[in-house]
Structure formats: structure tokens, C-alpha cells
Amino acid sequence: MNEFESHILIWLNGLSGNVKLFDDFMRIVASDYLMPLMFSMALLALWFLGKTPAQRFEYQLATIMGASALGLSNIAVWLFNITITRDRPFVDYGDQLNLLFYPPTDPSFPANPVAVGFAASMAIWKVNRTFGWWMFGLSALFGFSRLYAGVFYPTDVIGGALVGIAVYGFTTYLRRFLEPLVGSFVRLMRGLGVA
């Protein structure tokens, strides 16, 4: 499996260096700033999108779930990282890869950016399918860009997506531990005129 996915990675990364405009687009998509901000923007948008008070309340709960899942994904990835130390592809195949992104120092599995993206997307998808599918698309693009840049293996990206989805599931379960605190927080925000 490792050899097979290495072939996929080397082939994908081998596509870089041909069309500079596409490489530059992937560099920007892979950056630490664009996609994470898009995920935050999507959650912020969800906060204001509801057209009725009931729908708005549901969306705002989803925003809180998404933001919490996003934070908890980082913890979940960190727990994986201290348990499984998988080297980055450029450590094993440095001479065969054209690195488009700086070489991160943390372990490769699971892909943290993808976990974060999928956790936020799940929260959005639960309340608005169309918006959610768009966000899944963006998360997948983020994962692909890091793959193309040569900093993750395909299974890191798949693992990251699964971790993100699982963490969202855990977050909804955690919310039941904390009720009625979460709903009360939205009420407080409404009292302050921001929800």
C-alpha cells in the first residue's frame, strides 16, 4: 500500500513544474491562510444566514459545533502524531519530489488541514446540504493541493478527512454533555444583539 500510494504521490507531484499558473494557484490554495480563512468565513456566514429565528438558531448551533469540531480536530491530530510518527513524503522521496510548499516539521499522518476542513464542512452539511457540499469540495481541494505540493501521502489526506468527520461526531456527542450551556450561549449572544 505504501509503495502504491508513493507512486500516486510521485505521479501527482510530477505534474507540477509544467504550467506555472496552475502551480502558483496550488501554492496559494495550499497556503496556511486561504483555506483556513475560508472555513472560518463559511462558519461566520452560517451564523447570519438563517432567514427565520428558528432556522437562525439551528444554524448558529451548527456554527458553534463547527468551530468546536475545528479546534478539537487539532487535538485529535496531535494525539495521532504523538502515537504514530509517519515521516513526510519529502523525507522518504525527497529526490523524486518537486516541493511546492515549505517542509513541515510535524508528522504526516493524518493531514491536519484536511481534518480541520472536513470537521467544519460536516457541521455545515448537517444543516445546509448545498453549502456543505461546496465546503467538502473546498476541503478536498485543500487536501489535493498539499498532495500536489508533495507534503502529504494520499492516505494522510483520507485519514485527515475521516478524523475530521469523526471529531464532528464526537463534538455533537460532547454537546449533549454540556446542554443546556450551548443553547444558552446562543441566547446570550441574542441578548447582546449578535445572534
Place this chain on the structure above:
Amino acid sequence: MMFDPTTARALMESHYLVFAFLASLGTMQITVSISGIRGLWLTPNKLGTRSLGVALLATAIIFFFAQPLWVEGPWAEGSVEADSATRLWGTASLDELAAARNVNDIHGGMAGTNQAIWFPIGAALAFAVSAFVGFVTSKVSGSKPLTSDDEPVGLEALKSRNYFEILPASWRSFRSEIAVYWRIRLAGADGFSIFRILFRRNSG
């Protein structure tokens, strides 16, 4: 690397704050124009507000990623390679612009936790600006103040009022309803809810 990573990080943080503020303001304008929350509109009409939102969002992204062209930072022309350890201080060239922002957090880039601090500040500033401009717009156009507790509160009330008019009634409504809401939700909460366990112990 010929610069202090903390200097580079401070520069990144200031740029990121502007990025988060403009993008949040844009996103907010697009969404409040869709949901009809007029009290937060930056322009008097829906199409203008939505167009301004799209423009602000696009400006935020373009401005943030183009800034290395004229602002000196860890992206000097000729030093922008994938590995950010060899960066020099200066302005970037157009050819290297796409990779200029890709700086490892140990070399002066921003970690996720750092972004998680600055993003809410940018979003809160964007809300404050929207609320203030909405207030000024409503004063110019002349809207009636909120008088009854039966009126909608929070964002729902912002569909027809400005932020400073809805705030007292929203807060009164919160104070009068929260205890009842808490009791009802606590009674309906799962048996393993921390608060249900705590309050049951206290009452028993």
C-alpha cells in the same frame, strides 16, 4: 535566514488581522443581504450591500496575497524557495509572489492557534463597523425606536432597526427568558448532561 522570526510573525499578524477583518466584513455583508438583516447593511439597498460584500471579500484575498510586492518581509526577491529557512528580508517579485506567504511558523509564519486568536478579533471588528454604519444609515433615513418587549430581538430585530435600538430590548428579553429556558432545557437534557448531574445533586 537573516531576520528575527518574531519580527516576521508580528508583520504576518498585522497583515492577517486586516485580511480577517476585510474578509469577515465582506462575508457579513453578503449574508446579511441574503437574510435581510438591514441593521447591519453598509449600503441602503440589498444589491449594493451584496456587491460590496463580494468586492470586500475579493479585495481581502488579493490584498493579502499581493502585499509582499510592496511590503518588506520574509520574502525578498530571489530568496523565495519552498523551504522557508533560507528566506531573506525584502519585497517579493511577481514571479515568486504565490509562494511568498508560505513561511513555516518556526521561521515567522502563523500557526493555527495564532490565527484562532486573530480571526475572532477581525470578525468582531467587522461586526462593530457594520453595526455602527447601520446605526448611522438608520439615523439618516430615520427609523422608529424599539418600544415593546413583544418586538423581535437580536438579529431578527435588526431586520428593521439599528443595533443600538435593539440592544436594550434584546438584553431585557435575555434576562427575563434565560432562567425559564435553562430550566426547560435542563429538564429535557440527557441523563449524562454535566449540568443535569450537578443541579440534581445540589437540589437533592
